[in-house]
Amino acid sequence: MQNRNLEMLEKYGQFLLPVLPFRDIVITRGKGSTITDANGDTYLDVNSGQYCAALGHSNPEVASLLLKIANKIQDTDTATLSEEVLLCAEKLHHLTPEMNSRIIFLSTGAEANECALRYAKHIKERPGIIAFEQGYHGLTHGTAGYSMSRHRIRPPLPHSYTISAPQHFGTEPGDFQIEEQLSQFKDVLAKYADQIAAAIFEPIVSGGGMIFPDARFFKRIRELCNQFDVFMVFDECQTGFGRTGKLFHYQNLGVVPDFVVAAKAIGLGYPVACVLANGHTVTHEHFLMQHYSSHQNEPFAAALMAFGLDTIQSQGLLESNVAKGQKLLGIFNRLEKSFNCIRNGRGVGLMGGFDLFVEGVDDYRATGTRFCNLALENKLLLQHCNNGRTIRFLPNFYISDDDFRMLESKLNCTLQAFLSE
Ligand SMILES: Cc1ncc(COP(=O)(O)O)c(C=O)c1O
Structure with missing residues (x-):
């Protein structure tokens, strides 16, 4: 493995900053659920790029929208608004009625x-943040301190508290179990509540292992946040924008956060993010903190997002994502029956995954990489997470029955190769 990484660094690292081992393919174009490389080989991409190209690659409508906006304006100064931004903010506000949302458009x-947590700390005048040990919120100086990679931050971020994400595959936890799962959260609050501004969670913990905490867990978290006057922040960078069958996953769970953070799919493949602040709890009197960045409230970001929102609604993509999620689960179930090394197939809407299981293996990093490399040989682009143990799938919303058939066949070939090595 090490040799392969060194080989890739040698091949591609001359002009690029080598922050991770590159795959040995160079993409020339994408179309729908596939990408083609410089050798003319076509790969099935079941992760919509980096979970961003929600309406597929080279979507002609997205392309013409970008052209339209590029012909209109390139960039606005940070304090000047455009009609695109006003229109999209209003749209999003109406689609998130529980939140009475106020929105800021950002890039990643x-x-x-960063923006949501900075706001939370500013309002509560406290420095602390609670997060899942297995959570991932980005790799900026601050967010990395609240992500599973926190141990790499030097110096470690002070006032950063962690709790375990609750795991229960295939079984519904009882109320007693839910209270047990909350014990760490209660302990941290009991000791440090006066230091804590916010609790930030991915409602589905993706990179940390495709963990789906029960709605009752988050409802109790909401109650405890209210009780201890702590903001609840949902990082919906992956779960948001319809992937799980509602526009945001908090709407599936029936809890209303104080801040919702969205990114990835909302930009349809381009760098677009946003924060929705709950207008009931983050009121105008709090808006004294300034947040300034070059690509804040950009018209292209709002135009892409508004187009995505209209498309999701007019084409019934929320419903079809749920139906397609069932197809993904069907594939996992059939594979589990044929291959003992596949376990715990799980998912909600178009966000799913399964675990690899190999007798005698505890550290799955090399195993997960080997699996993904074999998939690549079968012209299937996969990503592992959870230190190699879990393979995750976040396909684009237009993934077709043919794509699903191709996926199942490629996974079958990959698994046969995996077991025969
Ligand atoms: C849940 C979650 N939060 C935050 C981020 C960071 O987003 P970005 O890479 O756009 O900074 C990611 C990226 O993978 C993510 O999955």
Whole structure:
């Protein structure tokens, strides 16, 4: 593995900053659920780029929208608004009635998390943040301190508290179990509530292992946040924008956060993020903190997002994402029956995954990489998470029955190769 990484660094690292081992393919174009490389090989992409190209690659309507906006304006100064921004903010506000949302458009998920957490700390006048040990909120200086990679931050971020994300595959936890899962959260609040501004969670913990906490867990978190006067922040960078069958996953769970952070799919493949602040709890009197960045409230971001919102509504994509999610689960179930090394197939809407299981293996990093490399040989682009243990799937919303058939066949070939090595 190490050799392969070194080889890739040698091949591509001369002019690029090598922050991660590159795959040995160079993409020339994408179309729908596929991408084609410089050798003319076509790969199935079941992760919509980096979970961003929600309406597929080279979507002609997205392309013409970008052209239209590029012909109109390139950039606005940070304090000047455009009609696109006003229109999209109003749209989003009406689609999130529980939140009475007020919106800021930004560029990346990490930037939006920074903004929400900065706001939360400013309002509560406290420095502390609680997060899941397995959570991921980006890799800026601040967000990395609240993500599973926190141990790499030097110096470690002070007042950063963690709790375990609750895991229960295939079984519904009882109320007693839910209270047990909350014990760490209650302990942290009991000791440090006067230091804590916010609790930030991915409502589905993706990179940390495709963990789906029960709605009752988050409802109790909401109650405890109210009780201890702590903001609840949902990082919906992956779950948001219809992927799980509602516009935001908090709407599936029936809890209303104080801040919702969205990114990835909302930009349809381009750098767009946003923060929705709950207008009931983050009121105008709080808006004294200034947040300033070059690409804040950009018309192209709002135009892309508004187009995405209209498309999701007019084409019934929320419903079809749920139906397609069932197809994904069907594939996982059939694979589990044929291959003992696949376990815990799980998912909600178009966000799913399964675990690899190999007798005698505890550290799955090399195993997960080997699996994804074999998939690549079968012209299937996959990503592992959870330190190699879990393979995750976040396809674009137009993934077709043919794509699903191709996926199942490629996974079958990959698994056969995986077991025969
Ligand atoms: C849940 C979650 N939050 C935040 C981020 C960071 O987003 P970005 O990479 O756009 O900064 C990611 C990116 O993978 C994510 O999955």
